[in-house]
Amino acid sequence: MSKVRKKNIIRRNLILRALLDEERLSLTDLKNKTGISLPVVTSIVSSLEKEKFVTEVDVKDENRGAGRPPLIYQLNGQAGYVLGIDIGRSTTDYVVLDLAQNIIHQDRRESVNLNSKDISVIDDLFDEVQDVIKNAAVKYKSVLGIGISIPGIIQGPKGLSQTYFNFSDESLEELLKKKFNKSVNIEHDAKAMALGELWFGQAKGKQNVLCINIGWGLGLGMILNGKIFYGSDYYAGEFGHLQVVRDGNLCYCGKQGCLETYASGKAMARIAREKIEAGAQTIITNEVNDIEKIDAKVVFESANKGDTFSIEILEEAAGHLGFGLSQIINILNPEMIIFGGKIATVNDFIINNIRAAALKYSMTQINKNIKFVVSDLGTIAGAMGAAMLEFRELFEVEHLNPKAYV
Ligand SMILES: [Zn+2]
Structure with a gap:
């Protein structure tokens, strides 16, 4: 990825994160919160509006005193959804979150056969996911990404699973990306739980x-x-x-x-x-x-x-x-x-x-x-953390090593 492109993603994520944390902000608020110059904030917000990730808040009915009020922006929760999956030995928890990180659907089902040595078990998981998405009344194409928590020995950042679903030299994450035709991230179950607690739970x-x-x-x-x-x-x-x-x-x-x-x-x-x-x-x-x-x-x-x-x-x-x-x-x-x-x-x-x-x-x-x-968070901590693996791509800059680019 080029340096310019990475810098743009960092700025975009900083703006999305500010809107996630504060809900409603003007361009000047965004400039002050992120330290990004006003012309750049304006241009990024305009492209986020085109992507429908951000919408203008209708402030006509709100009494804002004399003079023309500044335009206020907010995240558009319906612009996309993330699926978090926590696969256990017997049951699997699913959560569907909207872009503003509200839970819009959750489900607990019997797990696919974790011990299967046959790669067709990935098709079984795919079928379950289609069914969950359907029940959530969300279109598959508006799912931005899928985060999956898996037990056993896992190297999350490498996308490798050694205990379960270990079929070939190809990483499990690559295999799932191909099957789902989406961004997919996998994580070790206890680390996914910790991620859920850090973003949504008592570790916040x-x-x-x-x-x-x-x-x-x-x-x-x-x-x-x-x-x-x-x-x-x-x-x-x-x-x-x-x-x-x-x-x-x-x-x-x-x-x-x-x-x-x-x-x-x-x-x-x-x-x-x-x-x-x-x-x-x-x-x-x-x-x-x-x-x-x-x-x-x-x-x-x-x-x-x-x-x-x-x-x-x-x-x-x-x-x-x-x-x-x-x-x-x-x-x-x-x-x-x-x-x-x-x-x-x-x-x-x-x-x-x-x-x-x-x-x-x-x-x-x-x-x-x-x-x-x-x-x-109870039994959905892992699924929430798994969803965070995907949200991280939109709202976090840490993984992009911002000091090297800003
Ligand atoms: Zn032991």
């Missing part, structure tokens, strides 16, 4: 926040100095593989004693099955006949109903999780820890137990100001 405006994604697995998205932290090969945050028990349970990664083998949804389900097989008493057996069908959701639901057996499983998992977290707290000194994920029933009970262990094992000076909260 915060600098150092840990986002813990409790689902089938266990993920960590780190916001450090106000940005998602990736590490040099984009693998940072493998919290689930932190060793919490020396020579403990064997993990699928090949190591022993990984946190994920004690505190993930998958681990809690396994522990429940083992204990029930050994004769433990629980209301779970009244509700689920087939022991193989016991999953983390049932354990959470039973705990919420007061089942001592399930509460004890959660307590134990929370203890391990809090211990693991204490190690990260000592290193990173976060201001907030947000808990979320597809186990929608993450409740105060488990958070209080995690908090107690995290505080017990981390340094008092470092932990005294940390806020422990449950995500208020």
Whole structure:
């Protein structure tokens, strides 16, 4: 991309961002907010108007006093839409947002077969997307881009997925771009959740926040100095593989004693099955006949109903999780820890137990100001963050390295 073109995109994004943040601005306001000269602001706004991304606000009816009022501009929310998808092992969340970042549609469906080695699973995802877009009453051609959050080992900025949908040498992102004929960005699930929290949730405006994604697995998205932290090969945050028990349970990664083998949804389900097989008493057996069908959701639901057996499983998992977290707290000194994920029933009970262990094992000076909260975006944090991967192209300049061009 030429230097001039990049500079123009940076200026355009700064103007779009100012309109997103402030809603209504005159050309002079835009000049003052962005530091871009008035003639350039005027020219960019005029081309954004032609693209229908920006419209003039009708101020005729508003009493603005004597004299000719300045023209006021705003984003045109209906100019385009972004689809955010969060693919989990069993369910997938979809959100459709308009250009002004309002949620206009959301849906939760059964996931396509993540374990499929057959590339036709991409066609299945394409069909699901067409159906979601149709239900959102949006035309496919007005979808500006699709952001997708995927579990497993992912190098988001490279568009590579190693655990799932890994069919050929071609990156998954390229494959999806061809199939969808749109801009597509993929991201690791916990990092997508962190991105959602940073833009729409409780991490907004915060600098150092840990986002813990409790689902089938266990993920960590780190916001450090106000940005998602990736590490040099984009693998940072493998919290689930932190060793919490020396020579403990064997993990699928090949190591022993990984946190994920004690505190993930998958681990809690396994522990429940083992204990029930050994004769433990629980209301779970009244509700689920087939022991193989016991999953983390049932354990959470039973705990919420007061089942001592399930509460004890959660307590134990929370203890391990809090211990693991204490190690990260000592290193990173976060201001907030947000808990979320597809186990929608993450409740105060488990958070209080995690908090107690995290505080017990981390340094008092470092932990005294940390806020422990449950995500208020709930199960759509990942899908919202995935949508942000696309909005970033329009509203953010960071990824364009502005210092080199402005
Ligand atoms: Zn492991």
